[in-house]
Amino acid sequence: MNRHSILRVVSKIFIPFIMLFALYVQFHGDFGPGGGFQAGVIFAAAFVLYALIYGVEKARKVLPATATRIMLIVGVLLFAGTGFVGIFLGGNYLDYSALASTVTGGQHLGIFIVELGVGITVAATMVTVFFVFSGQDF
Amino acid sequence: MGVVAFAIIRVRDLFAAVMLSGIFSLLAAVLYVDLGAVDVAFTEAAVGVGIATLLFVAAISLTTGKEKAPKKSRAMPLFVVIVTGMILLWGTLDMPHYGDPNAPANKHVVPRYLEQSGKEIGLPNVVTSVLASYRGYDTLGETFVIFTAGLDALVLLGRGRNRWRPGMRSNPKDEEREEEV
Amino acid sequence: METVLGLFNFWAVVVLMMAGFYIVIAHENLIKKVVGLNVFQVAVFVFFISMSKVDGGTAPILGEQFSVYGNPLPHVLILTAIVVGIATTALGLAMIVRIRDSFDTIEDDELFALEEADG
Numbered sequence: 001m002n003r004h005s006i007l008r009v010v011s012k013i014f015i016p017f018i019m020l021f022a023l024y025v026q027f028h029g030d031f032g033p034g035g036g037f038q039a040g041v042i043f044a045a046a047f048v049l050y051a052l053i054y055g056v057e058k059a060r061k062v063l064p065a066t067a068t069r070i071m072l073i074v075g076v077l078l079f080a081g082t083g084f085v086g087i088f089l090g091g092n093y094l095d096y097s098a099l100a101s102t103v104t105g106g107q108h109l110g111i112f113i114v115e116l117g118v119g120i121t122v123a124a125t126m127v128t129v130f131f132v133f134s135g136q137d138f
Numbered sequence: 139m140g141v142v143a144f145a146i147i148r149v150r151d152l153f154a155a156v157m158l159s160g161i162f163s164l165l166a167a168v169l170y171v172d173l174g175a176v177d178v179a180f181t182e183a184a185v186g187v188g189i190a191t192l193l194f195v196a197a198i199s200l201t202t203g204k205e206k207a208p209k210k211s212r213a214m215p216l217f218v219v220i221v222t223g224m225i226l227l228w229g230t231l232d233m234p235h236y237g238d239p240n241a242p243a244n245k246h247v248v249p250r251y252l253e254q255s256g257k258e259i260g261l262p263n264v265v266t267s268v269l270a271s272y273r274g275y276d277t278l279g280e281t282f283v284i285f286t287a288g289l290d291a292l293v294l295l296g297r298g299r300n301r302w303r304p305g306m307r308s309n310p311k312d313e314e315r316e317e318e319v
Numbered sequence: 320m321e322t323v324l325g326l327f328n329f330w331a332v333v334v335l336m337m338a339g340f341y342i343v344i345a346h347e348n349l350i351k352k353v354v355g356l357n358v359f360q361v362a363v364f365v366f367f368i369s370m371s372k373v374d375g376g377t378a379p380i381l382g383e384q385f386s387v388y389g390n391p392l393p394h395v396l397i398l399t400a401i402v403v404g405i406a407t408t409a410l411g412l413a414m415i416v417r418i419r420d421s422f423d424t425i426e427d428d429e430l431f432a433l434e435e436a437d438g
C-alpha cells in the first residue's frame with residue numbers, strides 16, 4: 001500500500017488519536033462507558049491500522065514479537081497478582097478493600113489495576129492473533 | 139437485522155457474507171444503545187464490527203473466497219430449524235414481558251448492586267463495579283480464556299524459525315525436511 | 320395484543336437465532352459455519368440485553384437526576400461473552416486455516432470424503 005499517499009498521511013495523523021482515545025476509555029471506564037476490554041481492542045486496532053497501511057514487517061519492528069508475548073503474560077499476572085496482594089494484606093482473594101486505607105479507595109485502586117491488566121491482555125492477544133493470521137509472526 | 143441474517147444465508151461469496159455479518163453486528167450495537175446497554179454497545183462496535191471482520195477477512199485471504207454450491211438437499215436442516223424455532227417460540231409464552239420491572243431477572247441481586255455499589259465501591263458506572271469487583275472471578279477466568287485463545291492461535295499458526303509444520307503443502311521446504319527426518 | 324407486543328423481542332431473537340442455526344447446520348463451508356455461529360451468538364446477546372431493559376430506565380451509570388436504571392448484570396455477562404466470542408472465533412478461524420493447509424479444502428463434506436478414503 002505504498003502508493004496510497006492519502007491513506008498514509010491520514011492514518012499517520014489518526015493513529016496517535018486512536019491510542020489516546022484507547023487510554024481515555026481505559027482510565028475513564030470507571031465513570032462512563034468503557035473499560036479494559038474496549039480499550040484493549042481500540043489499542044490493538046491502532047497497531048493493526050499501522051500494519052495494514054505500512055506493512056506488517058514495519059509494524060513488527062515497532063512492536064516486536066517478544067514485546068507482545070511479554071504483554072500477554074504481564075496482563076494476566078497483573079490481574080491474578082492483585083488478588084494475591086489482597087490475600088497478603090489480610091483480605092480474601094480478589095478482595096480489593098484491603099489495598100488502601102479506606103474501603104472505597106481500595107476498591108477504586110483494585111478495579112483500576114485489574115482493568116489495566118484486562119486491557120493489556122486483550123490488546124496483546126488481538127495484536128498477536130492479527131500478526132499470526134497475516135503470517136508474519138516470527 | 140433479520141434481512142441481513144437471511145442475506146447471509148443466501149450469499150455464496152464469503153467476502154460478502156463476512157461484510158454482511160459486520161453490518162449485522164453494527165445493527166446489534168445500535169440496538170444495544172437503544173436498550174440502554176452503552177458498555178455492551180461499545181464493546182460490540184469495537185470487537186464485533188472491527189476485529190471480528192478483520193480476522194474473517196484475513197482467514198479468507200489465507201483460504202478461499204468462494205463457497206461451493208450445495209450438493210445435497212437442504213430440506214432436512216430446514217425442518218430441524220423450524221421445529222426448534224417452534225419449540226422456542228412456545229417457550230417464550232411464559233417469559234416476562236419486555237421492560238417489566240418485576241421480572242425475576244431484575245429482582246434477585248440487582249437492586250442491591252444498584253443501591254449499594256455507589257457507597258461500597260464509589261464508582262458511578264455500575265457495570266464496571268460489578269464486572270471488576272462483585273464478579274471479579276468471572277472476569278479473571280475470562281481474561282484467562284482470552285490469554286489461552288492467543289496462545290492457541292500462536293500454537294496453531296505461529297511460524298517459528300525452526301518450525302516444521304507437518305502436512306503443509308504450500309511450503310516447498312517440507313520435502314527437504316522430510317528427507318532429513 | 321399485549322402479549323404480542325410484550326413478547327415481540329423474544330420472537331425476533333428466535334428468528335435470528337434460527338437463521339444462525341440454519342447457517343451452521345446447512346452449509347458445508349467452515350468459514351460460513353463460523354459466520355453462522357456469530358449470528359447465533361449475537362441473537363443470544365440481544366436476548367440477554369432485551370431482558371435487562373426496564374421501562375423508563377436509563378443506562379446503569381449512577382447520577383443524581385436518575386432513579387430508574389436498566390439491569391446491569393446482563394450487561395456484565397454479555398460484555399465478557401462478546402470478548403470470549405471473539406476469542407473463540409479467532410481460535411476457530413486459526414483451526415480452519417490450519418485445516419486448509421493440511422487438506423486443501425474447507426468444505427465439510429470433502430473433508431469427510433478424504434477421511435473415508437484414508438480408512
